Amino acid sequence: MAVEPPQNPGEQVDWAGLVARIQANDPAAQEELYNLFSRGIKFLIVRQLGRQDIEDRVHDTFVIVVQAIQRGDLREPERLMGFVRTIVRRQISAFIEKNYMKRRDELDVDGSVKIADRQIGPEEQAIRVQNAQIMEEILRECSRRDREILTRFYLLEQSQQQICEEMGLNDTQFRLLKSRAKQRFSDEGRRRMAKNNLKSFFVRKRAVS
Amino acid sequence: MERRLPENPESELQILDRLHLTDEALEAYSLGRTLSESQLEVVEEHLMLCAYCQNRLDKMDLFVTAAKDGARTLAAEPEQKVSKAVSITIAAGVAAAFFLPGALREMALPVDVELVAVRNQAKATAPFDRKLELKPDLTDLTAAAISWEVAAADGSVRGSGDLSPNGGKIQMPGLERGRYWVRLKASGEVIREFSLLVK
Numbered sequence: 001m002a003v004e005p006p007q008n009p010g011e012q013v014d015w016a017g018l019v020a021r022i023q024a025n026d027p028a029a030q031e032e033l034y035n036l037f038s039r040g041i042k043f044l045i046v047r048q049l050g051r052q053d054i055e056d057r058v059h060d061t062f063v064i065v066v067q068a069i070q071r072g073d074l075r076e077p078e079r080l081m082g083f084v085r086t087i088v089r090r091q092i093s094a095f096i097e098k099n100y101m102k103r104r105d106e107l108d109v110d111g112s113v114k115i116a117d118r119q120i121g122p123e124e125q126a127i128r129v130q131n132a133q134i135m136e137e138i139l140r141e142c143s144r145r146d147r148e149i150l151t152r153f154y155l156l157e158q159s160q161q162q163i164c165e166e167m168g169l170n171d172t173q174f175r176l177l178k179s180r181a182k183q184r185f186s187d188e189g190r191r192r193m194a195k196n197n198l199k200s201f202f203v204r205k206r207a208v209s
Numbered sequence: 210m211e212r213r214l215p216e217n218p219e220s221e222l223q224i225l226d227r228l229h230l231t232d233e234a235l236e237a238y239s240l241g242r243t244l245s246e247s248q249l250e251v252v253e254e255h256l257m258l259c260a261y262c263q264n265r266l267d268k269m270d271l272f273v274t275a276a277k278d279g280a281r282t283l284a285a286e287p288e289q290k291v292s293k294a295v296s297i298t299i300a301a302g303v304a305a306a307f308f309l310p311g312a313l314r315e316m317a318l319p320v321d322v323e324l325v326a327v328r329n330q331a332k333a334t335a336p337f338d339r340k341l342e343l344k345p346d347l348t349d350l351t352a353a354a355i356s357w358e359v360a361a362a363d364g365s366v367r368g369s370g371d372l373s374p375n376g377g378k379i380q381m382p383g384l385e386r387g388r389y390w391v392r393l394k395a396s397g398e399v400i401r402e403f404s405l406l407v408k
Contacts, residue, residue, distance in 0.1 A: 005228060005229055005261055006261050007228060008228045008229065008255070008258065008259055010255075010258040010259070011228070036258060037257060037258070039260060039263070040256060040257030040258055040259075040263070041257065043256060043257075043263050044253060044256065044257065081254040081257060081258065082250065082254055084257060085250065085253050085254050085257060088253075088257070089253075093351050096348075096349050096351055097349075097351055099349055100349035100351075103349070127271075128274060128275075128278070131271055131272075131274065131275035131278070132274075132275050132278035132279050132282065133279075134275060134279075135272075135275040135276050135278065135279030135280070136278075136279040136282050136283060138279070139279050139280060139283055140283070147280075147283070150276065150280060151280040151283070151284060154240075154273060154276035154277050154280055155276075155277050155280040155281055155284065156319070156342070157240065157242070157378065159242075181276070182272055185272055185275060185276075186268075186272075
């Protein structure tokens with residue numbers, strides 16, 4: 001049975017009303033704005049910059065949004081989402097610039113700059129390794145042609161158009177192949193997770209008894 | 210409020226499907242493929258509010274990363290063994306390849322080379338005469354438009370082009386042995402430079 005996706009939360013918001021209340025310094029409106037956007041702001045910032053100082057960054061961005069609205073910088077209240085997005089992107093650029101200026105003072109003798117990695121933790125690394133193994137198995141089980149198609153798209157970053165033209169596929173065949181690979185990846189991932197959970201369950205039972 | 214995308218004859222990618230982002234849009238965003246500014250606007254504005262699509266994008270990221278890692282592992286493996294009957298044909302091909310040293314290697318998948326400027330680490334190296342996919346570290350670079358050039362030690366430029374704004378990579382045909390400089394430029398000025406040794 002197909003599950004209906006949830007409604008887009010943005011579809012039901014009275015943007016003009018919300019902006020007017022924020023301009024009137026209504027604390028409830030600010031809270032509503034925060035509840036609407038904080039998760040999304042955090043999501044976009046984490047994708048670009050990682051989790052370091054994330055709560056402070058989200059808070060700083062939110063304060064800038066509210067102050068800008070109260071100053072009257074938002075000329076079209078219906079475009080509040082676009083306005084917030086613009087501020088988020090500017091904040092991301094500002095964070096990157098600030099980071100660069102700070103590291104410029106740490107130049108090596110040959111002029112190279114140490115790059116801070118957005119390091120992933122051991123658990124994330126283990127998940128990544130497992131997922132790579134799953135995909136490796138899926139690719140090995142594919143025909144050579146299918147393997148080439150997926151390699152071209154995901155590793156070599158060739159466009160769908162180029163791959164279809166050079167390999168004689170139509171769009172439907174291309175999409176179907178990707179969709180099958182994703183489904184197998186998802187199924188195998190779930191199967192392994194269930195197996196790991198079962199294993200941990202029996203280990204815990206043994207430890208308790 | 211209904212959002213309508215401006216006409217974009219260069220891209221037929223459908224971004225929204227009724228209420229939510231399409232799988233194709235999420236995949237393109239995850240892969241860092243070039244989306245137009247208007248498409249990027251629609252995607253990111255939607256992601257700011259929609260937890261459902263944020264979760265879908267997280268899953269897409271996992272799949273995309275796994276696909277790249279898995280494909281990279283297989284691409285790095287040596288060629289499969291062939292039957293005796295085929296080996297005779299290949300022997301003739303190998304003889305021809307002796308006179309065309311780049312031909313067979315050109316057919317192989319390119320070699321990934323990460324270009325990272327890190328304190329006290331060796332410069333990037335790459336095998337000679339193999340197609341290369343150079344991945345320069347773009348961290349902290351904020352220029353809107355970045356171009357690249359690959360120059361040999363004697364100053365001759367072996368390739369140049371524009372970097373894609375999301376996760377730009379540089380594809381180069383096989384290079385001869387020697388030292389090269391990979392330069393990133395903005396408004397004509399070099400903003401970052403990497404050393405590359407081909408051996």
